[in-house]
Each structure stands twice: as structure tokens, then as C-alpha cells.
Amino acid sequence: MPEFRQNMVSKEWVIIAPERAKRPDQFIQKKEKGNPLSSHRKDCPFCPGNESMTPPPVFTIERNGSWSLRVVPNKFAALQSHLTTERKHEGRFLKADGFGMAEVIVESPFHSRTIATMDLEEVRNTVLTYRERYLALSEVDRLDLITIFRNYGEKAGTSLEHPHSQIIATPIVPPHVRNSLYQSQLACDTFGDCIYCGMMEEELHQKVRVVKETERFLVLCPFASRSPFEIRIYPKTHHSSFATVSDRELDDLASVLQDTLKRLSIGLNDPDYNYIIRSTPIKDGEVKYHHWYLVIVPKLTTPAGFEIGTGIYINTTPPEQCAEFLRGVQTG
Amino acid sequence: MPEFRQNMVSKEWVIIAPERAKRPDQFIQKKEKGNPLSSHRKDCPFCPGNESMTPPPVFTIERNGSWSLRVVPNKFAALQSHLTTERKHEGRFLKADGFGMAEVIVESPFHSRTIATMDLEEVRNTVLTYRERYLALSEVDRLDLITIFRNYGEKAGTSLEHPHSQIIATPIVPPHVRNSLYQSQLACDTFGDCIYCGMMEEELHQKVRVVKETERFLVLCPFASRSPFEIRIYPKTHHSSFATVSDRELDDLASVLQDTLKRLSIGLNDPDYNYIIRSTPIKDGEVKYHHWYLVIVPKLTTPAGFEIGTGIYINTTPPEQCAEFLRGVQTG
Numbered sequence: 001m002p003e004f005r006q007n008m009v010s011k012e013w014v015i016i017a018p019e020r021a022k023r024p025d026q027f028i029q030k031k032e033k034g035n036p037l038s039s040h041r042k043d044c045p046f047c048p049g050n051e052s053m054t055p056p057p058v059f060t061i062e063r064n065g066s067w068s069l070r071v072v073p074n075k076f077a078a079l080q081s082h083l084t085t086e087r088k089h090e091g092r093f094l095k096a097d098g099f100g101m102a103e104v105i106v107e108s109p110f111h112s113r114t115i116a117t118m119d120l121e122e123v124r125n126t127v128l129t130y131r132e133r134y135l136a137l138s139e140v141d142r143l144d145l146i147t148i149f150r151n152y153g154e155k156a157g158t159s160l161e162h163p164h165s166q167i168i169a170t171p172i173v174p175p176h177v178r179n180s181l182y183q184s185q186l187a188c189d190t191f192g193d194c195i196y197c198g199m200m201e202e203e204l205h206q207k208v209r210v211v212k213e214t215e216r217f218l219v220l221c222p223f224a225s226r227s228p229f230e231i232r233i234y235p236k237t238h239h240s241s242f243a244t245v246s247d248r249e250l251d252d253l254a255s256v257l258q259d260t261l262k263r264l265s266i267g268l269n270d271p272d273y274n275y276i277i278r279s280t281p282i283k284d285g286e287v288k289y290h291h292w293y294l295v296i297v298p299k300l301t302t303p304a305g306f307e308i309g310t311g312i313y314i315n316t317t318p319p320e321q322c323a324e325f326l327r328g329v330q331t332g
Numbered sequence: 333m334p335e336f337r338q339n340m341v342s343k344e345w346v347i348i349a350p351e352r353a354k355r356p357d358q359f360i361q362k363k364e365k366g367n368p369l370s371s372h373r374k375d376c377p378f379c380p381g382n383e384s385m386t387p388p389p390v391f392t393i394e395r396n397g398s399w400s401l402r403v404v405p406n407k408f409a410a411l412q413s414h415l416t417t418e419r420k421h422e423g424r425f426l427k428a429d430g431f432g433m434a435e436v437i438v439e440s441p442f443h444s445r446t447i448a449t450m451d452l453e454e455v456r457n458t459v460l461t462y463r464e465r466y467l468a469l470s471e472v473d474r475l476d477l478i479t480i481f482r483n484y485g486e487k488a489g490t491s492l493e494h495p496h497s498q499i500i501a502t503p504i505v506p507p508h509v510r511n512s513l514y515q516s517q518l519a520c521d522t523f524g525d526c527i528y529c530g531m532m533e534e535e536l537h538q539k540v541r542v543v544k545e546t547e548r549f550l551v552l553c554p555f556a557s558r559s560p561f562e563i564r565i566y567p568k569t570h571h572s573s574f575a576t577v578s579d580r581e582l583d584d585l586a587s588v589l590q591d592t593l594k595r596l597s598i599g600l601n602d603p604d605y606n607y608i609i610r611s612t613p614i615k616d617g618e619v620k621y622h623h624w625y626l627v628i629v630p631k632l633t634t635p636a637g638f639e640i641g642t643g644i645y646i647n648t649t650p651p652e653q654c655a656e657f658l659r660g661v662q663t664g
Contacts (some may be wrong), residue, residue: 001407001412001415001429001430002410002411002429002430003425003427003428003430004429004430004504005426005427005430006426007429008424008425008426010507011507012506012507012508013504013506015410015411015430016430017410017411017430018412019408019409019412021506024560048595061486061657075646076333076351077334077351077436078348078349078351078646079334080333080334083333083334090476090508090538090555091534091535091537091538091608092337092340092530092531093340093555093556094337094338094340095334095335095337096335096336096337097333098333098334098335098336098347098348098349099336105633113663123444126341145642147637147638147642149636149637149638149640149641149643150637154634155634156634156636156637157634157636157637158636166637166638168642170642170644171482172336172345172644174344174345174642174643174644175342175343175383175511176344176642176643176644177343177642177643179507179511191506199424202424202425204424204425204468205423206422207562219349223422224425229387244337263616274636274637274640275637276637276641278412279547297640299511302486302488303489304481304482304483304488304489304490304606305479305488305489305498305606305607305608306479306481306498306500306608307481308481308606308608308627308629309479309481309608309609309610310477310479310506310508310509311506311507311508311509312502312504312506312508313597314410
């Protein structure tokens with residue numbers, strides 16, 4: 001029987017439709033392994049030796065005298081740092097110059113690695129750099145929201161194979177973000193506590209959607225997953241801003257992020273995915289009603305007209321089944 | 333220079349980023365024409381002779397003793413009509429049975445046709461049927477929102493080639509729809525008129541985003557287009573519910589819809605697309621603050637982590653360029 005499920009924060013609905021059911025293992029990607037990527041490519045702007053193909057780095061981590069991670073301004077940035085934030089009217093329309101900052105984190109010198117196959121130290125450097133750049137961009141005047149994300153594979157919107165993440169900082173907090181913050185604020189005003197903390201308590205009680213629990217993090221397939229194998233990684237300690245993440249949490253996050261992406265990669269034969277860190281807007285900082293988290297969205301299905309029209313996603317595979325499948329993947 | 337543009341109804345922002353520019357003609361699809369589709373396929377559930385592969389029709393249009401259009405309940409419906417709408421708590425989570433109705437409109441007996449290549453009469457039958465089924469489903473108790481949409485091609489989420497549209501009627505108006513209605517209501521409370529009527533006036537004044545104007549419809553690429561070649565078709569007379577569309581409007585809509593999709597198909601070599609009719613919820617009916625329209629979203633780009641995280645779409649091709657390109661396509 002199909003059912004509607006409500007996302008308790010955004011209040012958007014999904015339809016879990018097992019009548020059209022796909023079992024989790026039907027999402028195993030059919031792509032051939034083919035030749036593994038070479039670990040170095042002459043024409044890759046992110047490979048060692050090609051540093052002149054990118055703008056100079058704003059942050060670097062070195063190991064044995066050469067870089068092991070670089071952060072560079074995005075050469076093809078959608079936003080630029082020399083513009084104004086002034087709103088302008090064009091007749092009845094409203095616009096503003098595209099002020100903002102866009103950076104690329106080159107996570108490893110090795111072209112062929114991914115988060116799932118890197119040294120754990122490289123993953124740790126990556127999440128450490130997320131915090132480093134989050135803090136640095138938080139100091140930039142006129143920026144309001146910092147979005148850290150990773151696009152992996154063509155279906156996830158990237159054509160560059162070399163392992164990298166991105167950061168885009170905008171002078172605008174869009175309704176898409178504000179609406180969820182408003183709802184979680186309303187819930188907090190009503191019930192007195194963080195809706196995410198309450199949700200985690202419930203998930204630990206019900207257990208069926210939990211993929212993994214560590215000392216500091218909880219990994220789960222959310223109740224109202226919009227698509228198969230949506231995964232969220234929540235810190236167990238309440239903090240709303242990613243700026244507050246501690247060294248110990250970063251250590252644990254590196255392990256748990258790698259473990260989760262390994263499960264996805266081994267279980268479904270290396271699917272494309274996006275992940276995003278959702279933090280409060282910079283100036284909101286630490287608040288009682290939001291809880292930062294990382295969301296992973298594998299690109300396994302195609303939203304169609306109904307989803308575009310209503311925002312209601314039809315998901316053919318219950319998150320309980322996806323969590324069970326992911327728990328069963330052997331990563332070692 | 334990149335710029336932010338605000339959707340005046342949803343208040344969401346887009347980034348028009350010409351630094352990453354793609355010219356309109358770079359979106360011409362590379363797919364080979366190959367063998368044209370045959371006009372009949374033995375294994376297609378929508379081809380004549382295979383009527384037993386679908387549930388019995390709820391509406392039919394005949395011509396010369398055989399059907400030229402059929403509406404059938406969706407055999408793989410995401411929602412079902414025998415369920416309840418009662419909300420249920422599962423711990424802290426909220427859910428409801430998947431009550432609703434889902435229908436498929438088989439628009440032509442010919443497997444190989446599309447809206448762009450059909451007889452105009454078939455397109456007219458299709459939009460006439462949209463109204464017919466809209467009115468019929470409006471009478472069904474407990475339904476609140478009727479969404480009419482068409483998924484064309486694999487990238488748009490359909491695997492069935494045979495020309496068809498879909499209707500899904502839900503007992504829920506989701507926030508995605510409510511938020512825009514609330515904003516247009518607020519604008520109407522503030523300025524006293526329909527924000528869409530005002531926008532059309534402005535577009536006719538600026539002219540740069542207009543693709544075509546007919547007696548009863550205006551076709552344009554919206555100011556804050558989220559992706560290249562987004563197109564909207566607005567009736568010039570103010571009505572908020574698709575239920576009110578007149579016979580004359582339907583005649584004109586058939587021509588203008590076919591003309592628009594021809595421009596897209598000829599200009600960009602038959603790209604995949606979704607289109608959706610956005611009407612008020614059933615019980616809201618005719619109101620001053622909403623204006624029904626049809627939106628066409630060609631599947632030419634891939635939303636990535638930034639879009640998922642912020643709802644801010646990066647669009648590399650200004651709608652002014654897309655409108656100019658579409659105006660220049662020879663359809664005759």
C-alpha cells in the first residue's frame with residue numbers, strides 16, 4: 001500500500017510507493033568497471049604539475065614536501081567577489097549583481113581516488129578543510145550562507161573526475177533554506193527543544209532506518225526520503241553551525257563519511273551522488289532550533305513532472321529497506 | 333557579470349552566470365535521428381490492439397469508429413483510490429495512506445507521434461481532455477489538488493515512448509504549492525492585483541523574453557529561469573483555475589503548445605522535457621491572486637549539490653538569449 005510521509009522539518013510530503021517497488025539491489029549500477037582511472041592525467045587541472053591551470057591556492061595541506069590538499073578559487077565561478085550586493089529593479093523584476101565566493105577543494109593529488117578509496121588521512125584533511133574554509137569565509141563581510149558540497153559523477157553534475165569538493169558562499173539566504181529554518185524554529189517554540197534531536201531519539205528507538213551509530217554520529221535513511229538511498233549523517237551533540245565542529249568530531253566524521261560512502265559504493269557499484277552540509281546561516285550561528293548535518297543524495301532516479309509541479313517526490317523504495325541493505329554491506 | 337534574479341512569486345533566487353556561458357545552440361541534442369519510431373509496436377500497452385494491457389478507459393474520444401484518445405487509470409499508480417486520508421502518527425513521524433487518483437492520457441493511437449508532430453486535432457483533443465478530466469476529478473470527494481503533466485523522454489523520467497500525459501490528484505496541497513500561493517496572495521493584498529497579470533504587462537513592455545504572443549496566450553522564457561529554455565505559456569485573461577479554460581482558449585492553447593514544442597524540437601533536436609499545468613487547488617477555485625499557466629522544463633542540465641542545498645539554481649544561459657533563439661526557429 002502506498003503511503004504519504006511528511007518531512008517533519010520542511011513539512012513537504014513524499015509518497016512511498018512499494019507498488020512500483022524496486023528492491024534495493026535493483027539500484028546496483030550497471031556501469032562496467034572497465035579500466036580503472038589512472039592516478040595521474042596530463043590534462044587534469046587538479047593533478048600535480050598542472051597547478052598553473054588553476055588560480056593560486058588560498059589554503060594548502062602539505063605532506064613530505066608536496067601538497068596533499070589544495071583549495072583554489074573556482075576558475076569558472078558562478079559568483080564573483082568584487083561585485084556589490086545592492087538590489088536593483090528592472091521594471092517589476094528584482095535582481096542583484098552576482099556577488100559571492102566559490103572555491104574548489106582538491107582533496108588528493110591522486111586522480112583516481114574517491115572518498116571511499118582514499119587514505120583515511122585524506123578524508124580527515126578534507127573535512128578539516130571544510131571547517132577551516134567555513135571559518136575563513138565566515139569572516140568575509142556581506143556573506144550570509146556557506147554551502148559545502150560534493151558532486152560525484154556525471155549524473156551528479158560534474159565532469160571532473162579528480163576528487164574534489166566545492167564551497168559557495170552567498171550574500172543571500174534563499175527561501176528554500178529559510179522555510180526549513182522557520183519550521184524548525186516554530187517546532188522549537190512549540191515543544192521547547194530541537195526537532196532534530198527529538199527525531200534522532202525516535203530513530204534510535206525505532207532502529208529500522210539506522211545505518212550506523214558511532215560515538216559521535218548517527219547515520220540514517222530519513223523517514224521521508226525523497227529518493228532511494230538518501231542518507232543523513234547527524235552529529236549526536238546539538239550544534240546548529242558547522243563552525244562549531246570539534247577536532248574529535250572531525251576525526252569521527254572522516255571515518256563515518258568514508259564508511260558510509262564505502263557502503264554505497266560497494267553495495268550499489270559506485271553510484272553517482274551529491275552530498276551537502278546544511279548549517280545555519282553565518283550570522284545565526286548557534287541556535288537551539290537547528291542542527292547541522294550532512295545529506296547524501298545518490299543519483300539513482302529521475303524527478304519528473306509530478307515532482308517538479310508539486311514538490312512531492314515518489315520514492316519506490318522504503319528507507320527501511322535501504323538502511324537494511326546498507327547495514328549488510330561488508331566494507332572491510 | 334553573473335547576477336542574482338528573484339522569482340517574483342516563490343521569492344527563490346537563481347544565478348544567471350554567463351561567465352560559464354553556454355550559447356543557446358550548444359544545447360542542440362547530439363542524439364542521432366536513427367530509425368524513426370514505428371507507428372505501431374506489438375509490445376506497447378498504449379498501441380491499438382493492446383487495450384487489454386491497461387485497465388478499462390474512463391474517457392475516450394473516437395474517430396471513424398476507433399479510438400483516437402483514451403484515458404485509463406494508471407496501472408502502476410503511486411496513489412490508490414480505495415484508501416483513507418486519515419493522518420497517522422508513528423512515534424514522532426506523521427504519515428497517511430496513499431489515497432489519490434492517477435490517470436494516463438494516451439494522446440494518439442500512433443506510437444511514433446509527439447505533440448510537435450501530431451495532427452493539430454490530436455493536440456486539441458489532448459488539451460480538451462485535460463479540462464474534461466480536471467472537471468471530473470474536481471467532483472471526487474477528498475481530492476484537493478490536480479496536477480496535469482507530461483514527461484517526454486528518458487531524461488524526463490519516462491520509459492514509455494507512446495505519446496501520453498498524466499494526471500495525479502492528491503488529497504494534500506504540499507508546501508511547495510502553498511508557499512507560492514501564499515506569496516502571490518500577499519502580493520495581491522499589497523498591490524491589489526494579480527502578480528502574474530502585472531508580470532505579463534511588464535514582459536510585453538520589455539519584449540526580450542517573449543517567444544510568441546497570440547490572441548489569447550503569451551509564451552515567454554521567465555526572468556528568473558532556473559534552467560536554459562524554461563518556457564511558460566500564460567492565458568492573457570485572468571483565471572486562476574484550469575477548470576475555467578474556455579473552448580476558444582483550448583483551441584488557441586492547442587496551437588500555441590504545438591508551436592512552442594515544435595520550436596524546441598526543431599531548434600534543439602528533440603530534447604526531453606517535462607511540462608506541468610499549475611492551477612489553484614480544487615477548493616480555492618477562482619481567486620484574484622493566482623493565474624494558471626503551463627510550464628515547460630527541457631532536460632538540458634543537471635542540478636547538483638549547490639541546487640539541492642540552497643534551491644538557488646545556476647543557469648548559464650540568460651532567458652533573453654533562449655527567447656531570441658526560439659523566436660528565430662522556422663516551424664513551417
